Every structure is written in structure tokens, then in C-alpha cells.
Amino acid sequence: MALVNPHGGGNLKPLLLAGQALQDEQVRAGTLPRLKVSSREAGDIIMLGIGGFTPLNGFMTHSDWQGVCDGMKLANGLFWPIPVTLSTDDESIQAGSEVALVGPDSDDILATLMVSEKYAIDKAHECMQVYKTTDVAHPGVKMVMEQGRYNLAGPIKVLSTGTFKEEYGEQFMTPAETRALFEKKGWKRIAAFQTRNPMHRSHEYLAKIAIETMDGVLVHSLLGALKPGDIPADVRSEAIRVLVENYFAANTVVQAGYPLDMRYAGPREALLHALFRQNYGCSHLIVGRDHAGVGDYYGPFDAQKIFDDIPKGSLETVNMNIDWTFWCNKCGGMASQRTCPHSKDDRILLSGTKVRSMLSEGQPLPVEFSRPEVAAVLQKYYQGLTEEENVKVELKGHSAA
Amino acid sequence: MALVNPHGGGNLKPLLLAGQALQDEQVRAGTLPRLKVSSREAGDIIMLGIGGFTPLNGFMTHSDWQGVCDGMKLANGLFWPIPVTLSTDDESIQAGSEVALVGPDSDDILATLMVSEKYAIDKAHECMQVYKTTDVAHPGVKMVMEQGRYNLAGPIKVLSTGTFKEEYGEQFMTPAETRALFEKKGWKRIAAFQTRNPMHRSHEYLAKIAIETMDGVLVHSLLGALKPGDIPADVRSEAIRVLVENYFAANTVVQAGYPLDMRYAGPREALLHALFRQNYGCSHLIVGRDHAGVGDYYGPFDAQKIFDDIPKGSLETVNMNIDWTFWCNKCGGMASQRTCPHSKDDRILLSGTKVRSMLSEGQPLPVEFSRPEVAAVLQKYYQGLTEEENVKVELKGHSAA
Numbered sequence: 001m002a003l004v005n006p007h008g009g010g011n012l013k014p015l016l017l018a019g020q021a022l023q024d025e026q027v028r029a030g031t032l033p034r035l036k037v038s039s040r041e042a043g044d045i046i047m048l049g050i051g052g053f054t055p056l057n058g059f060m061t062h063s064d065w066q067g068v069c070d071g072m073k074l075a076n077g078l079f080w081p082i083p084v085t086l087s088t089d090d091e092s093i094q095a096g097s098e099v100a101l102v103g104p105d106s107d108d109i110l111a112t113l114m115v116s117e118k119y120a121i122d123k124a125h126e127c128m129q130v131y132k133t134t135d136v137a138h139p140g141v142k143m144v145m146e147q148g149r150y151n152l153a154g155p156i157k158v159l160s161t162g163t164f165k166e167e168y169g170e171q172f173m174t175p176a177e178t179r180a181l182f183e184k185k186g187w188k189r190i191a192a193f194q195t196r197n198p199m200h201r202s203h204e205y206l207a208k209i210a211i212e213t214m215d216g217v218l219v220h221s222l223l224g225a226l227k228p229g230d231i232p233a234d235v236r237s238e239a240i241r242v243l244v245e246n247y248f249a250a251n252t253v254v255q256a257g258y259p260l261d262m263r264y265a266g267p268r269e270a271l272l273h274a275l276f277r278q279n280y281g282c283s284h285l286i287v288g289r290d291h292a293g294v295g296d297y298y299g300p301f302d303a304q305k306i307f308d309d310i311p312k313g314s315l316e317t318v319n320m321n322i323d324w325t326f327w328c329n330k331c332g333g334m335a336s337q338r339t340c341p342h343s344k345d346d347r348i349l350l351s352g353t354k355v356r357s358m359l360s361e362g363q364p365l366p367v368e369f370s371r372p373e374v375a376a377v378l379q380k381y382y383q384g385l386t387e388e389e390n391v392k393v394e395l396k397g398h399s400a401a
Numbered sequence: 402m403a404l405v406n407p408h409g410g411g412n413l414k415p416l417l418l419a420g421q422a423l424q425d426e427q428v429r430a431g432t433l434p435r436l437k438v439s440s441r442e443a444g445d446i447i448m449l450g451i452g453g454f455t456p457l458n459g460f461m462t463h464s465d466w467q468g469v470c471d472g473m474k475l476a477n478g479l480f481w482p483i484p485v486t487l488s489t490d491d492e493s494i495q496a497g498s499e500v501a502l503v504g505p506d507s508d509d510i511l512a513t514l515m516v517s518e519k520y521a522i523d524k525a526h527e528c529m530q531v532y533k534t535t536d537v538a539h540p541g542v543k544m545v546m547e548q549g550r551y552n553l554a555g556p557i558k559v560l561s562t563g564t565f566k567e568e569y570g571e572q573f574m575t576p577a578e579t580r581a582l583f584e585k586k587g588w589k590r591i592a593a594f595q596t597r598n599p600m601h602r603s604h605e606y607l608a609k610i611a612i613e614t615m616d617g618v619l620v621h622s623l624l625g626a627l628k629p630g631d632i633p634a635d636v637r638s639e640a641i642r643v644l645v646e647n648y649f650a651a652n653t654v655v656q657a658g659y660p661l662d663m664r665y666a667g668p669r670e671a672l673l674h675a676l677f678r679q680n681y682g683c684s685h686l687i688v689g690r691d692h693a694g695v696g697d698y699y700g701p702f703d704a705q706k707i708f709d710d711i712p713k714g715s716l717e718t719v720n721m722n723i724d725w726t727f728w729c730n731k732c733g734g735m736a737s738q739r740t741c742p743h744s745k746d747d748r749i750l751l752s753g754t755k756v757r758s759m760l761s762e763g764q765p766l767p768v769e770f771s772r773p774e775v776a777a778v779l780q781k782y783y784q785g786l787t788e789e790e791n792v793k794v795e796l797k798g799h800s801a802a
Contacts, residue, residue, distance in 0.1 A: 208736070211740050213610065248740070322614060331648065338612050338653065339653070341647075
């Protein structure tokens, strides 16, 4: 038994150039017309660069887009749940031309694109199919609706993975790197724990359920853009690090991050999360309540159920469903709605707002809710914020992914 | 997706007769020579009767016995880990004759056997292959060594399942009954929790880990013979009943029992446990530390590892391995060696002897070790024993299976 195969069954396909090829392409890229991409598009370019979106070779064509929207498959039939597209309003770019793609926050060229096709899409159709809504209050829908008029398809050559490596060091691992690490450890059954938050005891419990029966857990933090007010990635990473150091057995957790922006597409995004975790070498994805959801757009278990609806063999990485978790006083331990027969009154439940205000005011969190070492890291962060920053921060108490 | 198939891929094959066929065979059986069987053999007959040993049609031939001992397969190639044989010293019984098989503790006829073959075996060879030892201090080896000189092979017709149904009522469920119940509940992923002891918190934790990610757990208590001094099945059942009632969510546990005697064959018996749980409709068997072991004959994880060594496809029911579990004060919860990084001093560990003496003397058990409701049931039992009985009882504190 070996690790799960990269998606599509072949080898990883990182599009990042190296060595002489990189130098040559950098020179050539300097001569091309430039196109500034959005934060979401930049995240997708970096994922393509490191092989996280194997076996895609660039941005999707119209027929790929249509197939993905309508039936979750590329034009060649391969399973894919969410469009990976690039947009522009620029009328001058035509099929057959090449462009240099520039990140949203700097003038660095991230990639070059050979435009094979330029096409308009029905944005509302994409939103209804992927997000189940066209409500622009939905942050993923908003991103699509604010896209340019045209999509540009074609293969890309990636020149840079931006500043992730500088910012996050060893935590920014590529799929090839996590696979090599898992192989070195002799791990085969690995659950990915997707998170965009610090880990409280409820999240620790989810990860430990996986560890009880598998070789290890990849705690995989989103390093891309979140909603305004979310806790910065470095603070989250530190909070997770102290948790792992103090409460997990040696050699059971790998802590890493990945560069994508959240789309908040709920069920479809859970499938994408499983797909790219397959590329990272994980056999399972932990799917909790309202995974990758936002607001009330999705039912709490929609992201679990969708795994039963996709054709068998779509993915090698499978879902590990877990219900809402908490400390229960009558159980005298961590539990979920699946394992605790007691009432809400017996459970230690704190709203995100409550947790944030307690941390900001220096009150200790209950040890049944958060490990003291984790609370200390968060407290330091909140107490360091200015009054104005503090108001903007909205701590997401429970949702893990 | 449906339940796992019965072993061999066909239908359940219960050998118990019913209706007119039963009445006719009972009359005929009364005319046959009688052979008293051992407790282990009686358990096997009842398992054959209820379909737990599907697709066997009786006791094994010499070539089945040889194949099972040497390569864990029947003469027809089907996977089978432990011989299911019947022995006698009776020189008068020959191939071609029929005998009525009588239970060890009464004159009731359990089955009729059409003797197809009479053969001698190398008992030491069976013991080395199956039990990894010929030490007669091993209770399974002792049973084999004390067998008759000859094995009798052939198909059986089962007339009775003994007194199990009277003694245990609804808990004595047949494979067809558990399958029907699972289907009614809509369960597909079901873990069998094998136990021959009451369930303390460590066992509750094992079961709950399974429930977190599956449809439910079959708490499957051995109702056959144990070692002298073990807790009687009715007391164990009541202790489990109060645990489930107070600490498990509705519709997550089925409590049932099965008629086999323990062989204490460790790894090979774990495989047999998985095989017959497949017949009961379970997709998983929880395999803890030293599963089905006794003394120091097997390494603590041998019964887990053996599942990796059998040919792929041998069984549909797979192992769910879990390490030794306990309460840890630093974790502030239940954990295992896989999830707890702390030291033994932080863990609440009580020897079986200690637990028994506390219960006998009416001292409360720590709530981190045993639920008060469970302890109350056990306390009542121990305090009801006479001094002499009490000395004989050896409470097995930790080992679940």
C-alpha cells in the first residue's frame, strides 16, 4: 500500500519553472503585456505552480468551465468541482497572445499565460451551480460577479510562488514535500484537517479521532485571503504549534499551510478540498459541520452528503465526516452530537463574539473550551490590537473549515 | 452501498432446521448413536446453526484442517483462520455413519452429523500454527490437546441453539437478525466491538471513536464459556445496558451477544472475529491491544498487524485498530497512547485486582475509570458473592476482547 495517487492517476504536475528555464522565462515575461490578477486568481496560480491542482495545466477553457459547472467534470471527463478561471475586461488580449500575470499587491510576475481561448460566461449560472445562490452578500458569489467580462483560458508557466515561502517558511509545503515527508514517516492513512482558525479543544478532538485510527493528521491551514477581521495566519500557526507541542503525541501531526483563497462554496469546496489533499498525499479529509460554508447558504451536512453523490472513483481521497464537537459536563469529556446524549445545557458552548471579548479583556477561557497555552497566544494578539483594529476582528469560534 | 456480504460472497447459510424438517430430524436423531461434544464444539455448532460461520456446512475435513492450519484457507481456497473441528475417542464411529451431537451440560441433541471422514491430526502442529505455542498453560492449546484422538468431518443439521435464547432473550441475535436491524436503521458502516467484560470508560471511548465516524456500533458480548472467575454474561450485559442508556446517543448502539467460546488465539482469533462479524453485517471490527490474547503469548499489536498480512480480499470486514486507552489528567479527557503525549503518572490506571477489591469493599471507582451507573451494577454483583466465590473471581480490568 502506498500513498493515494495524485488526482487523475498520474504524477504530480507542478507548473513552477526552475533553473535556466525559469531565468529564460523571466526574461521573456518582461517583454509581455501585463495583466493584474485578483487575490483568488493569484492563489490559484500558486496552487498550479506547486502541483496542488494536478493535473490542470492552466486556466480552464469554456468547455471545461461548462462541464465543471454543470457536471463537475472537465471536458476530458476528469472530476473537478469548482471552476479555476482567470478573467479580464481587457479587450486587447486575444486568443493566441501571451500575457504576464502580475499579483494583486506587487508588480512581481507570477506566471505567463498562453491564451488559447477568450470567452464570456454566464456568471449567474456559475454562481447557481457552484454556490447555489446569486446573492452578492455571499463572498464567493461576489468574487465571481466582480470578475472581468471575459475569461482567458490556456496553459501557464509559473515563475513565482509569491511571498508564502518567506512568510511561512517550512510551513509552506508543496504536495511533493508533504508526500516525501509522509513516505519518510511511513504514513499511509493520513487525514487532512482543513482550518482557517486557531484550534480550540473541539478541533483538537476532531484531529485526535483521526489519529486514533490512522497514521497521522495534516493540519492544513489556509494561508490565502480570508474575510476581513479573521485572525492572521502567523497567529493561527503559533496557536496551533503550541497545541501540537503540548497535547499531541510525537510524530502524529504535520502542520502545514496552503495558498488558496476561501471561496466559501460549501459542499463543492469540500470536494475541492479533498481533491487537492489527494495531491498532498492525504487519504482522508475531515469534513465537519458546515465545512467551507458561510452564512446560511448550505445545510450543516451538505458538505458531507455531496461525497455520496459524486460518481464512484471520482476521488481517491475520501471524506471522514464528524459532527459538531464540544465538551459535555455530563459526559465528562469531549463529544459530538453523535456521541453525547445530553442536552445543550450540559455543554460548554461559547460564541465567537464571547470568546473574542474574553480574550480581549484578559479573562481566561474555560479549559474545557481552549487549552491555556492556545488561549495565551490569542490573548497576546487581541491585547496587542488597537481599539479600532479590535472592533474589526470577528473571531470565528467554532467553524473549523 | 449495502451491508458487507456474508463471508464467501453468497447468502447467509444458517444450518438450523425449522418447521417440519426440524420435527422430522428430531425424530430421526433420537435413533442415532450419541456423541457428547465439548463446550467449544457446542458453541461452534450453534454458530453454524445461526449462520455465523457461513459458508461452512459442518465440521472441517482433513484437507480443510491442513489448509486452515498452514495457510488460513479451506481446501476450496476460501479464507478461514482457525479450524472448526469436532473430535472423539470413539473407535466405533466410522466414515459413512451418522451421529447425534449432544451438548456438554444436558442430554439435548444439538445437531446431527453425517460423518464424511474420520482422521487423526498432529495436535502440536495445529497449536503451533494457530496458537504459536504448544504450552498447555494456554487455555486454547489445552482445549486442543485434550481433544479426542480423531476428528470427525461432515455436514451437520442443527436442531437447537441451546439455552441462549431463553437466557439472553433479545440479546441473542442471529446474523440475519442483526442484518435486518441494520438495514431498518439505514446503517452501512458498523463497527463490531468484541467484548467479554463489562465496559469501563476506556471501552466506552473505543466505541465512541467508531461512532464518531460511522453509522453505529454493535457491542457484541461473548456469551460462551470464559475462564473461571470471569464476570457472568448477565451481569456484564446489565452493566453495558446502563452505560448505553446513560452515555450514548440514541440509535448509535446495538447490544447483542454471540455463543462462541473464547479460544484465546490472539491474532488468528481476531481474524475469526472479523470473519463472523462480516456475517453479522459489520463493516469493521475494533481491534485493540492484545485482542483475544491471553498471558504473554502474543505481542500487543500482533492481532492488528495480522490484518496486513492476509491476502487482499480475504475479508470484506476490516480492522479498526485502536491503541490502549485511558483517562489522562493532563489531557483532561480520554486518550490513547496514539493521542496522549504525557506520562504514565498522569493517567488513571487501575489493575483488575485493584478494581475488584474496590468493588468488593464498596469503595467508589474513580469517575474517570468507570461510570457510576456501571460501577453500581458490578458492586452489587461482587457484594452478593460469598467469600469463597469472591476469591475465585478475577476481574479483567482493561482487556476488552
